[in-house]
Amino acid sequence: MNEHTYSVDVEWSSPAGTADYRSYPREHRLSSAAEMSIDASADPQFRGDPALWNPEQLLVAAAANCHMLSYLALCARRGVVVVDYVDAAVGTMVETPGAGGRFTSIDLRPRVVLAPGSDAELALALHHEAAEQCYIAASLSCPVTHAPQIVPG
Structure with missing residues (x-):
């Protein structure tokens, strides 16, 4: 370890x-x-x-950034050529009177553009694998969901 x-x-x-x-x-x-x-x-x-x-934005940014880097590494290793990646990530925090607040979800919505000839099905499947490998998401107590859009080249 x-x-x-x-x-x-x-x-x-x-x-x-x-x-x-x-x-x-x-x-x-x-x-x-x-x-x-x-x-x-x-x-x-x-x-x-x-x-x-602010700290809340930085937390959402860390989750989105970690997922993207994990995803791009997997794509590079598996022969999926990504030429553009944009994510409009959203985190939801709920305040509870007398108890502070906590994030209840972080939703990632990456739009991934592939180079011609790249496997779109594999590109989509690698998002699940990236989610499992993301250190930040694994450390959070709220769910981190993914709704990727794959644009074939």
Whole structure:
């Protein structure tokens, strides 16, 4: 068994601090040693900046990104040539009074365009295999569903 460790730094600062729930800033920075930093905030419904990524979007993005990378790797190994991949992923989070909230589903809707001669049936089947190999989806407590559209070349 291999073990991988991922380190991320989260930085937040405010001269006024968290003296007032309504006014403390939600903007912060996510960074890692070698990567560009990401300016982030809370969801706008939680007084965040709508122009910045929020944790909920990053979770959905991680699930969609992991599935895509697993899928593309499988396609490359199995001779299915993908020339375009676009996903309009949607995550649903439900708040429960007094108990916080949780994601109840993440729905992936990839539109995959194949090169001429690639096997569309195999391309579709590989989405199921990619779902089983995605580390992020396997780590989540909510279901991650897939509704792929395959466009033959």
